Amino acid sequence: MNSFLLEIGTEEIPDWMIPPAINQLAELFQNLLDRNRLGGKVNSVDATPRRLVLRAEGLLDRQQDSEELVLGPPKSAGQGAASGFAKKMGTTPDKLGVETNPKGEYFAFKKLTKGKQTSSILAAELPQLILKIHFPKTMYWNGKGTERFIRPIRWIVASFLNSVVPFEIAGLQSGSATQGHRLLGSNSVPVTIENFEEQLEANGVILSAGNRRKKIEEEIASLLQGKNLRVRPDSALLETLVYITEFPTPILGGFDLQFLELPQEVLVTVMRHHQKYFSVEDANGKLAPNFIAVMNINADPEGLVRRGNERVLRARFNDARFFWQVDQKKKLEDRVADLANVTFQAKLGSYLQKTNRVVALVKQLGGNDAAQRAALLAKCDLTTDMVKEFTDLQGIVGGLYAKAQGESDEVAQAIYDHYKPLSMENEIPATETGRLLSLADKWDTLTSCFAVGMAPTGSKDPFALRRAAQGVVLIVVEGKLKFDFPGADDALREFMRDRIEYYFRDVRGFAYDEVRACMAAGWNNLPDLEQRLKRVQAIRPTPDFERIAASFKRIKNILKQANYAETGATPRQDLLEAGPESELYDEIHRTDGQPLESRIGPLRPKVDLFFDKVLVNAPDETVRHNRLTLLHNLLTEFSEIADFSEIVTDTVGQASRPVSSS
C-alpha cells in the first residue's frame, strides 16, 4: 500500500479549534486525491496542540492518465484546417477522427494526458491546502503580508513512499524530522511513515487523542482507587485537557477543609473554569477537599507540581473568601444605584435602566411582590468583587448573597436561577418566580436589542439573542406560561417563529410538516401549541389521517380557486343534495364538539364520498356557494388545531383525480 504522511508542526493551537481543523484537513486532502485522480483515501487524522497529522493510503504512484475529446474545426473547413488543428494538438491529421453533433460534423481528437507523479502533485498543492484550513482567528508571524495560520508553523513532515514530498511553506522546507514533546523529547526526530507514532511516543508525545483520553481516565481511576472518592464527570473539561496536552498525566491534590464553608458553586467554578481541575466527591456525592489536575508531563516524583497547584488553588480560594467578606459589607439592595455605572449595551444604556424595565415587565406579566423584588436585585451582583472575578457565577452569587442577606427563599432562588436555561439541555429555573424573572430578563434583552436594530445576522450574534430566544421558548413551554410575546415588532416575531419551529422540530423531534401545520393555526400560546402538536402527532399514524389531511388540502385549493372569502356563513340545509352531501353535513353536526381524534374516523369516508359523488362546482351558483360554505366551515373547525394542508401526504391516487375547476 502506498502511504502518505503529513504533519503540520506548530506552536500551541487553542484546544477547541483542533478537532474542527483536522476534520477539515481530512476533507481537503481527500478532495485533493479525488480531484487529481490519485486514488487512495485518508486513513486517519490526529492532533496534539503542536501538530496536525494526516495519514492516507492506497495512493497511486502516478496520476491516472486522462483522455479528453477535443473538437476542432468543422469537417467542411477542409484539410488545411485539419492540419492546423492536428498541429495544435501535437499530432498528425491521420490521427484525427470525425465527431457528429447536431450542428454538423467536426474534426476531433482524443487527447491523452499522461498522469503526473503523485509526489509532484502533492508538492504543488499541499502548501495551499494547509493554508486553506479555516481557523476562527488567524495571525501572521513572518511579517506583514505573509502567510496566516492559527499559530506559527515551525516544521512540516511530508512523506510519500517514504520519500520527502518537497515543498516550501512560510519559509520552511518540508522534511522527514518531527519534534518531540517540549520537555520529554528531542526537537529533531527523524521518522518514517511506519515508525512515526512510535517515535513520537518515545519522545513524549501520544499522538492519538483517544489514547490520551484513555490515559487520563484510567489514571484518574487508579489515583482514586481505595480512597472512597470519585471524580465528577465533565466531558467538556476532559476534551479540553486531551487537546491541551501531548502527554497527559493526572495528579490528585487537596485543599484545606475550611474552604468547604464557601459555597460549592464558587469552589467548583474556581477549579473548573480557572484551573481546569476536575472536582472530586465522596461516596455520598458531597464535594471532597480534593481535585484532579492534568499535567502535560510524565510524572511528579517530588510532588512539586501538586504543591504548586495546591498553592494556586489556595490563593484562588482565599481570594474568593476575601471577595465574599468584602461583598457582604454592601447589601444587594444598596447596590441598585451602582448599576447606573454598569453598561448593559452602549446603545441601550446601563443595567439600572434594564433593571427598571425588567421590574415593570415582571409586574405586567403578573409577577407578585417577590418576583418584582427579585427583578430589582437580580443584576446587583454584577457590581460585586466575586462576580467581577468569576463572571460565570453571575446570578448564582446574587442568589447566594440574597439568601445570606435575609431575602426570602423565593427571591433568592429566583435570582440564583435567572440566567437559566443556559442551553437547550439546561434545566429551566426551579421556581415559578424564577421562571417569570428569567423570562422577563430575556424578553427585555430581545425586545430592546431588536428595537435598536441589533438583530443577529448570519453567524453573528454577539448578544447571544438566539440563546435568549431559545430560553424564552423553553421557559414558556416547559413552565406552561401564558405569554404572547408582548411588544415584539415584526422582525422579532419572525425571529421567534424560527426559534419556536427549531425547538419543536429539532429539540422535541416533531415532524417538520406537523410543526408547520400546527404553527399555521397560531403560536401565540406555546403550551397550547405543544398540546396540539402532541395530538396531531398521535393521530398521524391512524389510517384515516393522511387521507383526511389530503382532503383538507384539496378543500383549501378549491376554496382558493373559487376565491371564497366569506366568514361566519352557515350552509343552508334546504340546498343540500340528498345522499353524500347531506350525509357529510349530518356527520359534521353529529360529531360537533367532539375532539379531533374521534371525529376523523367517521368523517373521513363521508368526505371521500362527497368528493367522489358531488360536484362542488355545481352549475347553479347558489348551490355552488352553499357547498363551498360547507367545506369552508369544515376546514375552519379543524384549522383551530392545525392547518392540515401543510401536512405532507402520500396521495398520488387522490391528487390524480380531477379537481373541479372554476
Place this chain on the structure above:
Amino acid sequence: MTPPVPPTFQQTVLSLKQYWSDRGCIIQEPYDLEVGAGTMAPETFLRVLGPKPYRVAYVQPSRRPADGRYGENPNRLYKHQQLQVILKPSPADVIDQYLGSLEAIGIDLRKHDIKFEEDNWEAPTLGAWGVGWQVMLDGLEITQFTYFQQCGGIDLDLVPAELTYGLERIVAFLQNADSVYDIVWTPGVSYSDVRLKDEQQFSVYNFELADVTSLWKHFDLYESECQRLLAMYPKYEDKPRFPILPAYDLVLKCSHLFNLLDSRGAISVTERVGVMARVRKLALAIAETHVGQDGILPPIVNRPSESVR
C-alpha cells in the same frame, strides 16, 4: 540534601535581565510615567511600529488604580511589576528562548508542568491586539505571551513577540509564599517592607480622596496639549525634530487619569465609551505620526543575538 535557597525578588529580576541581555536585548529602565502595563511604555508602543528590528527588556511598574486593595489582599496590587521583553521580529525559537529564561531563574522544567493556554490580548484604547497564550506553570499564570499584530491601529511590519512576566507571582511561586507581601525582596527585606505603604496610601487616594473635578481638568488639559502638538506636525518644517515623544507622554497622562477617574467611580456609562474613544484617537494619531517621522530617521543598529540557546 538541603533544598536550594529560592532566589529573592531582586535576584530574579537581575537573572531575567541578564538572560535577555545575553540574547541581544537592550536593558532599559522603567518608563518614568504612570502606565497601566509595560506595553504602554514607548519602548513597546512606539518601537514595535515600523520596519526596524528591536530587542528590549525592562521592568515596568504598572499602575491599575481599580485593582488596589489597601494592601489587604494577598494577591492583588494597585501597582505590580512586569518584566517586559520585546523581540522584534520574533525569532523562530522564541518559545525555547522563553523556556530557557525560566530555567535561568531556577525553575527545573523537567520537574514542573508548563502549558500554553490560548489568551489573545487586546488594548482597545491603544488600537493594539495580538494573539498568544497565558503561560501556566503548575496551574499558575506566570507570563503573557503575545504575537503583536496591530498597534495604534497599524498592521505591524515585523511581528514582535511580547513576553510579559508577572514578577510578583513568579517570585511568590519560587519562594512558596502565600502572600505577595511575604516575598523576600532581598535578604532581610520583605516585599511588604518595600511596598505596603505604597499600596495603602494610593488605595486611599485612588478610591477616596482624588479630586474628581481636578482630575477631569487635568485630563482635558493634557488632551488639548496633545491635540495642539499633533495639529502642528503637518506644517512643521524640520520633521525629525518634531516632539512626538512628548506628545505620547500626554496620551499616557490621559490614560492614567482615565483609570483614576474610573476607580473613583466618576465615569458614567454614557461617558465611558466616549472618554475611551478620546484616548484611543490620540494614541492612533501618535502611532501614525511616529511611523511617518520614523521613516525619515536613520535606523537603529541592533546588536545581533550572540548566544542563542
